[in-house]
Amino acid sequence: MTATDPNMRLLIVEDDRESADYLVKAFREVGYVADLASDGEEGLTLADTGDYDVLVIDRMLPKRDGLSVIGSLREKGNRTPALILSALGQVDDRIKGLRAGGDDYLPKPYSFAELLARVEVLSRRHGGPAEETTYRVGDLELDRLSHRVTRGKDELTLQPREFRLLEYLMKHAGQVVTRTMLLENVWDYHFDPQTNVIDVHISRLRSKIDKGFERPLLHTIRGAGYMIRDGIR
Amino acid sequence: MTAFGKLIRTTAFRLTLVYLFLFALFAASLLGYFAWNTRRLITEQITSTVNAETEEIGDIYSRRGLRGLVFTIENRALRPGANLYLVTTPTGQAVAGNVGSLAAGVMGSSGWSETEYRRLDDQDKTDHRALVRVTELTSGFRLLIGRDLEERRRMFGIIAKAAQWSLLIVIVLGLGGGVFVARRVLRRIDAITGTTQRIMAGDLSGRLPVGRSGDELDRLAENLNAMLERIEALMSGLKEVSDNIAHDLKTPLTRLRNRAEEALAKSGNETEYRTALERTIEESDGLIRTFNALLMIARAESGQARDNMDDFDAADVANGIHELYEPLAEEDGMTLHVKTVPAPLHGNRELISQALANLVENAIKYGKPVAALQPLGADAASGSREILIEARRDGDQVLLSVTDRGPGIPEADRRHAVERFVRLEASRTLPGSGLGLSLASAVATLHGGDLTLGDGNPGLRATLALPARARVTERVAAQMQDVPQKVA
Numbered sequence: 256m257t258a259t260d261p262n263m264r265l266l267i268v269e270d271d272r273e274s275a276d277y278l279v280k281a282f283r284e285v286g287y288v289a290d291l292a293s294d295g296e297e298g299l300t301l302a303d304t305g306d307y308d309v310l311v312i313d314r315m316l317p318k319r320d321g322l323s324v325i326g327s328l329r330e331k332g333n334r335t336p337a338l339i340l341s342a343l344g345q346v347d348d349r350i351k352g353l354r355a356g357g358d359d360y361l362p363k364p365y366s367f368a369e370l371l372a373r374v375e376v377l378s379r380r381h382g383g384p385a386e387e388t389t390y391r392v393g394d395l396e397l398d399r400l401s402h403r404v405t406r407g408k409d410e411l412t413l414q415p416r417e418f419r420l421l422e423y424l425m426k427h428a429g430q431v432v433t434r435t436m437l438l439e440n441v442w443d444y445h446f447d448p449q450t451n452v453i454d455v456h457i458s459r460l461r462s463k464i465d466k467g468f469e470r471p472l473l474h475t476i477r478g479a480g481y482m483i484r485d486g487i488r
Numbered sequence: 489m490t491a492f493g494k495l496i497r498t499t500a501f502r503l504t505l506v507y508l509f510l511f512a513l514f515a516a517s518l519l520g521y522f523a524w525n526t527r528r529l530i531t532e533q534i535t536s537t538v539n540a541e542t543e544e545i546g547d548i549y550s551r552r553g554l555r556g557l558v559f560t561i562e563n564r565a566l567r568p569g570a571n572l573y574l575v576t577t578p579t580g581q582a583v584a585g586n587v588g589s590l591a592a593g594v595m596g597s598s599g600w601s602e603t604e605y606r607r608l609d610d611q612d613k614t615d616h617r618a619l620v621r622v623t624e625l626t627s628g629f630r631l632l633i634g635r636d637l638e639e640r641r642r643m644f645g646i647i648a649k650a651a652q653w654s655l656l657i658v659i660v661l662g663l664g665g666g667v668f669v670a671r672r673v674l675r676r677i678d679a680i681t682g683t684t685q686r687i688m689a690g691d692l693s694g695r696l697p698v699g700r701s702g703d704e705l706d707r708l709a710e711n712l713n714a715m716l717e718r719i720e721a722l723m724s725g726l727k728e729v730s731d732n733i734a735h736d737l738k739t740p741l742t743r744l745r746n747r748a749e750e751a752l753a754k755s756g757n758e759t760e761y762r763t764a765l766e767r768t769i770e771e772s773d774g775l776i777r778t779f780n781a782l783l784m785i786a787r788a789e790s791g792q793a794r795d796n797m798d799d800f801d802a803a804d805v806a807n808g809i810h811e812l813y814e815p816l817a818e819e820d821g822m823t824l825h826v827k828t829v830p831a832p833l834h835g836n837r838e839l840i841s842q843a844l845a846n847l848v849e850n851a852i853k854y855g856k857p858v859a860a861l862q863p864l865g866a867d868a869a870s871g872s873r874e875i876l877i878e879a880r881r882d883g884d885q886v887l888l889s890v891t892d893r894g895p896g897i898p899e900a901d902r903r904h905a906v907e908r909f910v911r912l913e914a915s916r917t918l919p920g921s922g923l924g925l926s927l928a929s930a931v932a933t934l935h936g937g938d939l940t941l942g943d944g945n946p947g948l949r950a951t952l953a954l955p956a957r958a959r960v961t962e963r964v965a966a967q968m969q970d971v972p973q974k975v976a
Contacts, residue, residue, distance in 0.1 A: 362780075364772075364776055366769075366773075416811055442808070442812055444808075444812070444838070444841060444842075444845075445838055446784075446838065446841070446842040446845065447777055447780060448845060448849070450816060450849055450852070450853075451816070452812055452813060452815075452816050455815040455816045455818075455819050456812075456815055459815050478766075
């Protein structure tokens with residue numbers, strides 16, 4: 256796995272020693288700078304002073320709980336994107352977390368691939384350019400206003416949902432996008448299907464955008480999800 | 489507490505005491521009223537008799553003089569049960585009559601008085617009371633006519649005695665009745681207490697004794713029994729669930745452990761380790777899914793998800809799920825159709841979507857026609873690989889149903905199939921947690937509806953029946969006429 260931005264600075268606020276060490280190590284391995292705070296107060300102080308791209312905050316922390324840390328930051332005008340990790344994975348807990356000012360919510364236990372993909376998307380959103388009207392990946396072009404998709408000289412006909420799927424993938428071009436992220440962002444469902452529904456949608460989309468072209472753009476990232484990109488970076 | 493102490497503390501006994509007091513008060517006032525009226529009546533009778541006789545004798549005196557008077561008096565005084573008579577001279581000398589002695593001063597004043605007297609012929613020399621009237625005759629002679637009050641006194645005695653006895657009877661009967669009722673109630677309450685104590689000690693099968701009288705205690709016992717029934721059912725359900733959890737979570741955990749152990753034990757190459765690790769992750773993902781589903785069911789069943797309810801159209805849910813699963817069904821060689829009419833709901837959209845998704849996943853997994861049952865040569869093979877998602881209204885209910893053309897579920901198994909972790913024999917080999925239908929059922933219950941498994945003729949029709957949003961019922965009913973049915 257390759258990190259999009261090797262200079263990305265991350266703050267992890269997690270009180271469980273072992274998971275915290277695992278996260279720090281894993282993020283450093285992909286080239287991030289990861290700092291660790293082991294309780295809510297420390298997390299708030301660090302997040303307040305340090306210059307971080309993304310905060311990964313456990314929901315239940317000693318001294319100060321995760322939602323309150325985010326709440327205080329937002330009150331002070333600190334907009335650093337925050338991802339909440341929580342053992343409470345239900346829909347209403349998620350809504351509560353997002354209302355408190357969190358930008359994403361990941362229930363425990365999670366896979367690191369999922370966390371990494373979400374952190375990358377968050378950081379891009381934070382510092383990245385404003386939403387463009389046209390997305391381009393190689394010779395694939397998607398016009399968000401006229402809903403036209405072209406590859407080279409060919410115009411592609413996509414169903415509305417396929418269009419939204421491609422739009423999301425292209426918005427995060429070069430980043431891994433997991434199945435859950437797609438289900439949440441394209442379909443707005445937050446449950447966990449027992450079957451590979453998303454894979455089938457992807458393979459349909461793939462047959463439309465990649466079939467008959469020499470260079471495939473839509474890639475499957477094993478154990479993580481999908482990525483749209485032009486060639487090898 | 490002594491048995492007696494317990495007895496007099498009962499509500500029944502205390503009520504008896506209150507009633508006893510009230511009844512005694514009532515009896516006393518009734519008798520008092522009776523006595524007072526009797527006295528008045530007797531007095532009135534005496535007064536009128538004496539008045540009439542005084543007048544009559546005054547008349548005789550004025551017509552026949554003193555001799556006639558004395559003669560009449562002597563005559564009347566000798567009759568049995570006679571009134572009291574006394575005639576005196578102006579100086580106070582007795583002339584005629586049957587009164588021997590009299591309280592002092594009675595003869596001196598005219599009019600009515602009550603006095604002690606003794607008869608002339610009285611043998612036992614006792615004083616009696618009488619009501620007398622004294623009148624002065626024209627010549628200064630004085631006439632006394634009166635009536636003995638013995639009768640009135642006796643009447644009073646009778647009434648007083650009656651009052652005493654009735655009070656005594658009231659008290660004895662009241663106390664006895666109170667004790668009887670209190671002991672009876674106490675015995676039944678003790679029986680109930682005994683049973684509840686046994687139940688608290690852990691014997692959930694205990695039931696309260698119910699009598700045949702259908703009184704309030706019986707009704708209470710019946711209700712408590714119904715409650716116990718429900719608690720027992722819940723408890724045994726809980727036990728069954730924990731057994732199932734133990735089984736369904738322990739089995740994959742064991743597999744996981746075995747695999748890790750095996751990989752450790754044998755000195756494999758990197759690829760073998762890698763495969764073992766990948767399968768470990770897969771297995772734990774499955775475990776997490778099962779766990780999440782269980783939590784979700786528990787949450788739905790406890791009603792916590794009620795916070796997140798809003799208004800939406802069940803048709804949108806059906807169309808959304810159709811859109812999500814249509815490619816998957818097609819890949820599996822099946823066709824997913826959807827047929828909807830506007831059906832407004834109030835509920836947790838996410839949960840209802842998941843419930844419907846579970847039903848669709850089941851239909852895709854198990855809804856394929858059984859080859860052996862296909863009629864020969866028929867085009868059933870293509871025609872029956874169909875699944876229909878429907879959203880419609882039926883009265884005040886919204887029905888979300890999924891119908892497949894598969895082998896269905898035998899009627900006897902349908903109830904069982906909704907239970908947690910149940911995977912019917914036919915599906916044992918397919919992956920899945922066995923929680924899909926339970927979750928759908930819990931979601932339906934949360935919304936005040938239910939999940940039914942019916943016959944799809946052939947196949948299975950799983951229906952989520954949910955209460956429709958009441959406020960818009962009429963409006964939608966009006967719309968229904970001009971909204972064409974959408975078939976995808």
